[in-house]
Amino acid sequence: MDSVQGVLELLRERGYRRTPQRECIVEILWESDSPLTAREVHQRVRQAFPHVSLDTVYRNLELLREAGLVSQINLQSRESARFELLRDGAHHHHLVCLACGDSFCLPVCPVDLEELERCHEEDFVVVSHAFELYGYCKSCRP
Amino acid sequence: MDSVQGVLELLRERGYRRTPQRECIVEILWESDSPLTAREVHQRVRQAFPHVSLDTVYRNLELLREAGLVSQINLQSRESARFELLRDGAHHHHLVCLACGDSFCLPVCPVDLEELERCHEEDFVVVSHAFELYGYCKSCRP
């Protein structure tokens, strides 16, 4: 996971195929220095693949999320989610500003293994989780 | 918050008006023994208010969530969220089954005040948060 090729390699090991559109989507995420919405990703992919469908973008973003390579940031506005590549593989979460929609990395993850184990005991297998803090950033404070 | 009237009273104290549609939505949530989707709420409200709009339902559910009276459970399927009234006011989160969409209450909340204080220091005012664990329940385990 040290490069775009590394990401595609990881996907291939998990049985996913290497398609030009998928490679393009990963490159776009890799080169972006901020989380992107699905629409933003789609617009950029279209520069190389004018006929790429929105479904392809959504499908690949979900695939990358499920593979643990992409973090999905749930906003609470019309553009309801942003996606970012976990370049260093470091799992983390975000602060989301309800006014401007900007997101800020949160270095902590609230989930500990004890909780997960307890869930297993209670007959529920946990495979992923979501966590966001909502509020107002310095610029938008009311 | 010991009855539907109590919920409406709390809302009034916060400056929200008491409308028949809003009262109906709160009653529906109050009487349901499981979390409902916005569409399910809408269908039930229509029995009393045939011309109620979906927007009214969404607006009131968001209002109740922001007031801390309703918990929103983010699913990861087409019906992307369910809502439940916090009858006893106990803040909590959920396990969500990715197969059947059922949700199970989680008695813990991962957010502690220390974290929130730290965010304040870093110029971000936190007003709410979201947390869900995703996986597979006993019946749906793959």
Place this chain on the structure above:
DNA sequence: ATCGCTAATAAGAATATACCTATTTACTGA
């Protein structure tokens, strides 16, 4: 009770996301 202000609503449009199906294409093994 009535007036005035503002929140709340209905209706419809706009947008985000997920689903469906036929077709294409990446990969596997002969």
Place this chain on the structure above:
DNA sequence: TCAGTAAATAGGTATATTCTTATTAGCGAT
């Protein structure tokens, strides 16, 4: 290299959610 197979895609469609605007109605003050 080539054929078979299953995954991936494009395009269209369906649904969920949010926004816009004009109208209605709750509630405080008179």
